[in-house]
Each structure stands twice: as C-alpha cells, then as structure tokens.
Amino acid sequence: MINVGVLGATGAVGQRFVQLLADHPWFNLTTLTASDRSAGKTYGSVVNWRLDSPFPDSSAELIVSPTTVDAVKDCDVVFSALPADIATKLETDIADAGVGVCSNASSHRMEADVPLMIAEVNPEHAALIDVQRKKGRDGFIVTNPNCSTIMLATALAPLRKFPFTNINVATMQAISGAGFEGVPAFSIYDNVIPYIGSEEEKMAREANKILGILEGGKITGAPFTVSASCNRVPVIDGHTLNVWIDIKATPAEVIDAFKTWQPPFSGLPTQPDHTVLYLDQENRPQPRLDRNRGNAMTVSVGRVREGIRFVAMGHNTIRGAAGASVLNAELLHTMKYI
Structure with missing residues (x-):
C-alpha cells in the first residue's frame, strides 16, 4: 500500500479527500493535518463533518498532526487542501524533502515545471516531474486546476x-466552491453574486496551459483565448458553464x-465510466440531477446549438477538486512516479 496524507483535512476539500481516500484500494490514509488547535486530537473529535456522505469511521481515531514537513515525512504522497498563502512555501518544502504533493491549491499551478493536470486530458504533462527532479527535487508537485x-x-x-x-x-x-464559511446565507439566498475573486483570471490562463503542448520540457500554451464571467448561485454542489466557442465544426x-471521445487510459479506481457524457435532453445537464454521475467524476455536457454553444456541468468539490x-x-x- 502507498501511505498518503491530507493537508488541511478539516475544511471542505479536505473532508472530500478523507471521504475518497478512506477505503481506497491503493492508498493507505495514515496522516491528517490541520491547524494547531486541532493537532494532537482525534480527527473524529475535531472535524465538523458536513458532507452528504457518511463519516468514514476508519478515519475517526487518526490523530491530527500540525501542518508541517515533519508531520508527513513518512508519507509517499500528500494531498493538499491548503489555502494558497500557506501552500506556497509548505508544499515546496514537502516536495524538496522527498514527498510527492498532489495539490488542489492555486499556488504552483502556473509554474513552468509543475504539471497542471486533468488526468484524462493531459496525462503527458506528468513528464514535467522529471524536469523538477533534474533540478534536485526528490519529491514533486503536481496540481489540479x-x-x-x-x-x-x-x-x-x-x-x-x-x-x-x-x-x-x-x-x-x-x-460549496467558497468553502463552508465562504458565502453568508443572507448574501446568497434569493440572489446571484456576479463576482468571484480571481476566478475569471484563473480560467483564462489555466485552460491554455492544460491544453497546451509539452515539448522539450516546456509547455507551449494552446492557441485560444478564454473570456470568462463568473457568478455564484444558490446551488450547493455543481458548477454549470454556458460556453460559446469559435470552432470549425457543425453542431452534429x-x-x-x-x-x-475516449480518454487515453481506463480502469483507475476513481475514474468514471464516462469522463464526458453528452445528454440529449434539451433541459440538461442540471446540477441537482446530474452532478453525481460517475461517482461525481463525470462532466456532463448538453444543449449544443449553432454558434457553437453548449452547457457543461460537474461536481465542483469532487471532479473539480479532491x-x-x-x-x-x-x-x-x-506511471511509476509514486
């Protein structure tokens, strides 16, 4: 078994990591970290479990560690749900100490030698780990968007x-994309908030890197531009996107x-049967009806129209994060990196 840990295990994404790793067939969850006020206590006694899935009893008696390099030194890989300001240095130190870091934080996403990966979309970008190791790093940092x-x-x-x-x-x-305490109820009920800090900028630059070409240890960004307008809506889980694209193709x-379309590999434990699923109904996808497809790892698409316009939707804390x-x-x- 591969020993793994979760950095920031009590927050919204941290809890998702714990849920997904508790009974994982390959990964043995041995280490959970959180703030100093939770360190030294059992996970079951400090976590305010808010997910719609049962609390994993196998994690209840794990002793929470402080979020330090020493706390994870016996892990093969750690999953980071840390805030970006904390993740910047700590993830670097952990990777330099010989531990792999798979991070949900934004800190290192745009660094030239750090893969910004969606496993089924750009698996070849994992080769950037070799670039990191040539610079003397024993571990690695890999980010998701x-x-x-x-x-x-x-x-x-x-x-x-x-x-x-x-x-x-x-x-x-x-x-849920804003975290458990991110949007006050009075602000979101009966409302749409037409601004999410730095979200539009992230979409514009990250998509170019993900769909870019890796050559000679460097990524050349994809030749398109993204203009985004991001809104917070009163839905608990599931991000919905209306997309307009200048493309030389018909709706059919x-x-x-x-x-x-088929991804370049299959059969991994967390991989859904359909990474992308087209729904023919004219009023789909919808978050409440479709976010849990493929154990919440499927991105559902629909409503392709002249233009080309379409709708995409997926579960933001599962497919979109942990x-x-x-x-x-x-x-x-x-790929033998872990």
Missing part, C-alpha cells in the same frame, strides 16, 4: 480535433465528438 477550469477544459478535450480560437464562458458556480460534429487530485495520483502511480 481551478474547479471551474476543470469543467471547461474537460469539456473542450473532445473538441481538440477541430480548430478553435476564442472561447466565452459564463459560469454559475455552487456555494460537436455532438458526435462528445459522444465518441477527486481530480486523487485521480492524478492514481495515474502517477501507474
């Missing part, structure tokens, strides 16, 4: 066989691409 970017880039993956340039996207993002060709990071680690294990 922003939650809305994951939905967009995954939906675009089947369309790469067609030339496309400008992409416009309007998001309707769930409140786009629908066929969605329906026939699940994406776990799937990255599974892929890295098959």
Whole structure:
C-alpha cells in the first residue's frame, strides 16, 4: 500500500479527500493535518463533518498532526487542501524533502515545471516531474486546476480535433466552491453574486496551459483565448458553464465528438465510466440531477446549438477538486512516479 496524507483535512476539500481516500484500494490514509488547535486530537473529535456522505469511521481515531514537513515525512504522497498563502512555501518544502504533493491549491499551478493536470486530458504533462527532479527535487508537485477550469477544459478535450480560437464562458458556480464559511446565507439566498475573486483570471490562463503542448520540457500554451464571467448561485454542489466557442465544426460534429471521445487510459479506481457524457435532453445537464454521475467524476455536457454553444456541468468539490487530485495520483502511480 502507498501511505498518503491530507493537508488541511478539516475544511471542505479536505473532508472530500478523507471521504475518497478512506477505503481506497491503493492508498493507505495514515496522516491528517490541520491547524494547531486541532493537532494532537482525534480527527473524529475535531472535524465538523458536513458532507452528504457518511463519516468514514476508519478515519475517526487518526490523530491530527500540525501542518508541517515533519508531520508527513513518512508519507509517499500528500494531498493538499491548503489555502494558497500557506501552500506556497509548505508544499515546496514537502516536495524538496522527498514527498510527492498532489495539490488542489492555486499556488504552483502556473509554474513552468509543475504539471497542471486533468488526468484524462493531459496525462503527458506528468513528464514535467522529471524536469523538477533534474533540478534536485526528490519529491514533486503536481496540481489540479481551478474547479471551474476543470469543467471547461474537460469539456473542450473532445473538441481538440477541430480548430478553435476564442472561447466565452459564463459560469454559475455552487456555494460549496467558497468553502463552508465562504458565502453568508443572507448574501446568497434569493440572489446571484456576479463576482468571484480571481476566478475569471484563473480560467483564462489555466485552460491554455492544460491544453497546451509539452515539448522539450516546456509547455507551449494552446492557441485560444478564454473570456470568462463568473457568478455564484444558490446551488450547493455543481458548477454549470454556458460556453460559446469559435470552432470549425457543425453542431452534429460537436455532438458526435462528445459522444465518441475516449480518454487515453481506463480502469483507475476513481475514474468514471464516462469522463464526458453528452445528454440529449434539451433541459440538461442540471446540477441537482446530474452532478453525481460517475461517482461525481463525470462532466456532463448538453444543449449544443449553432454558434457553437453548449452547457457543461460537474461536481465542483469532487471532479473539480479532491477527486481530480486523487485521480492524478492514481495515474502517477501507474506511471511509476509514486
């Protein structure tokens, strides 16, 4: 078994990591870290479990450690749900100490030698780990994208066989994306908030890196631009995207691409049967009805129209965060990086 830990295990994404890792067939969850006020206590006694899945009893008696390099030195890989300001230095120190880091934090996503990965979309970018190791790093850092970017880039993956340039996207993002305490109830009930800090910028730059070409140890960004308008809406889980794309393809060709696309590998524990699933109903996808498809790892698409316009939707804390990071680690294990 591969010993793994979770950094920031009591927060929204941290709890998702614990849920996904508790009974994982490859990964043995041995270490959980949190703030100093939780350190030294059992996870079951300090976590305020808020997920809609049962609390994993196998994690209840794990003693929470402080979030330090020493706390994870016996792990093969750690999953980071840390805030970006804490993750910047700590993830670097952990990787330099010889431990693999699969991070949901934004701190290192755009660094030239750090893979920004969606496992089924750009697995070849894992080779950037070799670039890190040539610089003397014993471990590695691999990041997954922003939650809305994951939905967009995954939906675009089947369309790469067609030339496309400008992409416009309007998001309707769930409140869970802001963390448990992120949006006050009085602010979001009966409301839409048309601003999410730095979200639009992340979508614009991250998608180019994900769909870019790796040559000679460097990524050349994809030749398109993304213009995003991001909104917080009163949905608990599930980000919905309206996408307009300048593409040389007909609606029928786009629908066929969605329906026939296959990722470059299959069979990993967290991988869904359908990474991208096209729904023919004219009023789908919908968060409440479709976010849990493929154990919440499927990105559902629909409503392809002239233009080309379509809708994409996925579960933001699973496919868009913790699940994406776990799937990255599974892929890295098959590639002998873990």
